[in-house]
Structure formats: structure tokens, C-alpha cells
């Protein structure tokens with residue numbers, strides 16, 4: 001296989017288990033504890049790893065073929081009958097193909113369906129636009145009753161999958177394709193749905209991240225400390241909805257500069273969720289959203305795309321230096337301009 | 339269009355070249371949907387080298403025939419066909435899957451010359467093809483539309499919505515194929531989500547069904563001629579194929595839906611394809 005190159009890591013650095021593989025194993029364990037868990041996939045049992053659950057509990061697993069809308073409808077019915085369906089296909093076919101089933105059949109009825117969507121963002125970069133999904137956070141965030149979680153790595157995926165079982169209502173957990181390097185060493189760092197994790201303390205600027213950008217920002221923070229003497233706070237905002245307003249407001253107050261980083265369109269995702277909180281607070285703050293800049297992403301291996309869209313360590317450093325160089329508080333001519 | 343002895347020889351030579359190019363492109367790409375690319379080689383070859391009224395120098399020519407590869411993951415099988423037909427240099431395929439390449443796994447109509455529609459999300463293509471065919475009819479154009487579906491793809495409800503519409507609107511300027519290789523990702527079609535009685539389903543939706551050996555140019559040609567002569571109802575050609583056709587260790591193997599091949603496997607694959615053509 002051709003070596004996959006990128007500026008900050010290669011696939012060979014990644015742990016032996018992907019986010020999806022960890023998910024599959026955790027779900028197998030949960031299946032033993034919770035007899036009400038059932039699984040569904042749409043000819044992607046192998047790729048999404050929910051197939052591990054299917055192998056262990058064949059009578060509680062339904063592969064519906066390539067028919068995603070049908071799958072989410074069936075999941076709604078199973079949930080209405082009292083079961084807890086875990087549903088897995090790619091993010092694109094979950095949130096776009098089946099958007100209405102997820103919204104009306106599942107979210108509107110507040111059904112206990114747990115969706116673990118794989119290949120999100122540009123993690124399946126070489127597959128092109130039909131398989132990229134840089135819209136899913138925006139879409140799921142706009143569905144009332146939905147909880148939206150973007151784990152930083154495989155370990156956090158394990159935490160999120162475990163936590164969602166007893167968390168009432170529909171939950172959307174967004175993971176990648178499998179090359180994501182691990183960030184956390186173990187599961188004991190206090191994961192709680194709706195509560196951001198401060199992964200680096202800092203007072204000059206706050207980087208609010210989710211998914212693959214958490215590790216990259218933490219690396220960037222170390223380098224910026226060393227080379228620029230900057231104290232960079234990094235927040236792992238794994239839950240996009242309900243968002244941790246307290247952590248955002250604290251960052252506004254204490255660092256006055258915020259940048260968000262996400263493998264998603266800059267519209268409607270993490271950045272927008274954070275911006276909503278800042279705007280509503282009425283407090284001033286230098287702010288920038290970094291992500292896919294409202295375009296359909298290029299084709300390429302994810303490493304190259306993350307580098308191109310400034311979501312890797314180097315890109316994050318560059319963005320921080322730009323925002324640190326911006327004058328914003330002293331801008332007194334602002335009133336004349338409006 | 340009955341095939342002459344010469345046609346047959348030329349088509350076989352092309353199919354051999356395309357199979358070799360699929361193997362090369364899979365190596366360059368680092369991984370590709372090679373199984374379903376190899377099963378549709380004869381369908382794509384006979385279309386591009388016998389039937390289609392197209393001009394590679396004018397990919398946007400408005401009277402060209404249109405092709406919708408609804409099983410868009412067949413991109414690694416489609417791009418070599420377009421290269422061999424003269425839409426671009428074969429060399430360009432070395433960039434397949436790479437950063438900023440026009441060639442991703444699923445061919446993008448905005449980026450790749452000769453591709454009419456971006457596909458990859460299964461179950462969209464037949465609707466688009468019906469729209470194209472109706473568009474030709476409304477504008478009194480004589481160009482034809484061709485659509486190629488995967489068999490697993492026919493699980494999608496949208497395929498049947500399009501099928502219903504094609505029959506209802508009597509769309510007969512459309513030639514539809516199903517690459518019936520009997521495999522999808524998670525296993526055989528009949529095990530994952532049974533399609534049979536498949537021909538009966540199409541008939542019940544108002545279509546005329548023609549089944550053939552999807553690797554025989556003579557049978558494909560007869561089926562296409564039959565489909566295009568039919569003016570009362572749309573015709574679907576269920577082309578019975580072998581997933582991975584031509585590469586012995588991939589044939590009928592579900593795991594070769596998508597895969598990577600190193601230089602050793604690529605050599606074995608080339609030898610196998612050469613043997614298929616007595617080379």
C-alpha cells in the first residue's frame with residue numbers, strides 16, 4: 001500500500017485500533033449488559049464495525065442492505081417498541097440521505113436511537129464530495145432533541161458510546177474513517193456529555209476544538225509556548241449540543257481571543273455554536289472559525305486535506321499567530337463605521 | 339448493431355487494456371473499488387467503443403449521448419475507459435485519489451472530462467437518467483441516455499421510485515443496465531438483502547427485462563439492440579457478471595469490493611488478466 005504522507009503524522013503513527021474498531025468492541029460489551037440494545041447497519045456493518053456487535057448478537061442485529069432511509073425508519077420503530085437501537089452508516093448517508101427520517105421519525109418523537117456515524121468530515125478524503133460530510137454537525141444541531149458529540153479519538157469514542165446509552169433521547173456521535181491518531185492515554189479524564197475538557201491551560205488565547213483537531217491543537221499549544229511564549233488554552237468541545245456555555249464564557253473573559261477548529265464547513269458547526277454563545281453574551285472577543293471554508297473539499301488523503309485547510313498543527317500555529325497579531329480591543333473607529 | 343469478427347476482436351483488445359489499466363490505477367490510487375470495476379468492463383467497453391455517440395474533443399457537445407454510472411464507486415473502472423477513449427492522458431490517472439486530483443474514487447462530473455454526472459451516493463443515478471431522458475424527449479433531441487446500476491444498489495428505495503417513473507412516463511430513450519455480480523460489501527446480495535426474484539420485480543414495475551452474460555460482447559450487443567428497438571416500455575438489461583472478473587484471486591470474492599494491491603499482487607493480477615485473453 002502506498003505510504004500516506006502528511007505534514008504532521010503518518011498513518012503508521014496511529015494506534016492499532018481505529019475509532020470505529022473501539023466503538024464496535026465497546027458496543028459488544030454494552031450488549032451483554034443491556035439486553036435492550038439492538039444494532040442496525042446498511043451494508044456497512046464491516047466498515048463501521050457495528051458488525052462486531054452483529055457477530056456477537058446476530059438475533060439483535062439487522063443489516064437492511066443499502067437502504068439508509070429504511071434503516072432509520074426501522075430504528076424508530078424498534079425504539080418505539082422499547083429497545084435501544086444503535087445505528088451506523090457513513091455520516092453522509094445518515095444526515096443527508098436520511099435527514100428526514102432522523103428528524104421526524106426519531107428526533108421529533110424523542111426516540112432513544114443512538115447514531116454512530118463514520119467517515120465524517122473529510123476523513124474519507126480520497127472518496128470525493130459524495131462521501132465527504134462537512135455538513136452533519138450543522139444539520140444534526142438544528143434538530144431539536146438531538147445531542148451531538150464529536151469525540152477527539154478512539155478513547156473518547158468509547159466514553160461517548162458508553163455515556164449515550166443511559167442518556168435519554170437521540171444522540172449523534174460523529175467519528176472518522178480510521179486513521180485518527182489517539183489523543184487520550186486512558187478513559188479516566190472525566191468525560192461528561194455537555195462538559196468541555198480543558199486539555200491545555202492558558203491565558204492568552206483559547207482554541208476550541210472537536211474531533212481530530214484536539215490533538216493537533218494540543219501539539220500546537222506546546223510549540224507556541226516554546227517558540228512564541230504564548231499561553232494557549234485548548235478546549236476539547238466534544239459535545240456540540242448541548243454546548244458548554246460556561247467554558248466558552250470563561251474563555252471570553254479570561255483570554256479574549258478564541259479560534260475554533262473543526263473538520264466541517266465553517267457554517268453551522270462548532271464555530272457557529274461557539275459564536276452563538278459569544279454573541280449572546282454581549283462581550284467582545286477576537287474570534288475566528290477555521291474549517292472547510294464553505295466549499296466542497298478537495299480530493300486527497302485526510303492528512304493532506306487537514307494540512308490544506310489549516311487543521312493540523314502547522315495550520316493551527318499559523319492561525320494563532322494571525323489572530324494574536326490582530327488589533328481588536330483598541331479599535332475605536334468602530335462606531336463611526338456603523 | 340451486430341458485431342463483426344473485427345469488432346469483437348477490437349472490443350476484446352480494449353477490454354484487456356482497460357483491465358490492465360484498472361490494475362495500474364488501483365496501485366497508483368493506493369486502494370480502490372476494484373471488484374465492481376472489473377465486473378462492468380464489458381458493459382463500459384461496448385458502450386464507449388461501439389454504441390455511444392460522443393466526441394472526446396467536445397465533452398460538452400450538446401447532442402452527445404449521456405452516461406450515468408449510478409454505481410459511482412466504479413470510478414476506478416470508468417476513468418481508464420475514458421482515458422482509452424481519448425478524454426485525457428492515461429498518465430493523469432497516476433494522480434487518482436491524490437491531493438487535489440480531479441480523480442477521486444467516485445468520478446466527479448465537475449472535474450473529469452467525459453463524466454456527465456457526479457455519482458457515488460448509491461440510488462441517485464436512475465432518477466437523474468430518467469430526468470435526462472425526459473429532457474431529451476421534451477426538447478425533441480435524439481441523443482440517448484445510458485445508466486449503469488449496481489445490484490446491491492437496487493436495495494435503495496429511490497431506484498424503485500425512478501423505475502416506477504420511467505415506466506409511467508414510458509421512458510424508452512434510456513438504456514439501463516444492472517451489473518448483477520451478486521455481491522455487495524457485507525456479503526452476497528441474497529444473504530444481505532435478497533433481491534430475487536429480481537427480474538420479476540422490474541417486470542412488476544412495468545419494465546421489460548432482458549438478461550444476458552455481462553461479459554459477452556455478443557450478448558450485450560443483442561440486448562442493447564433489443565432495448566433500443568423497444569418503444570412501449572423501458573428495458574432493463576440484467577447483465578450477469580463476476581465481481582473481480584479477470585483477476586483469479588478476486589473473482590467472486592466479497593473482500594475484493596475495495597482493496598489495495600502491492601507490486602507482487604499487481605503482477606499476479608496482470609498475469610491473470612493476460613491469461614484470460616491468451617496473452
Ligand SMILES: Cc1ncc(C[n+]2csc(CCOP(=O)(O)OP(=O)(O)O)c2C)c(N)n1
Pocket residue numbers: 042043044066068093097371373374375377409411458459460461487488489490491492517519521522523581595
Ligand atoms: C447511499 C450509499 N450508501 C452506502 C454506500 C457505500 N457503498 C459503496 S459501494 C457499496 C456496495 C455496492 O454494491 P453493488 O451496488 O452491488 O456494487 P458492485 O458490486 O457493483 O461494486 C456500498 C454499500 C454508498 N456509496 N452510497
Ligand SMILES: [Mg+2]
Pocket residue numbers: 374488489490517518519520521522
Ligand atoms: Mg454487486
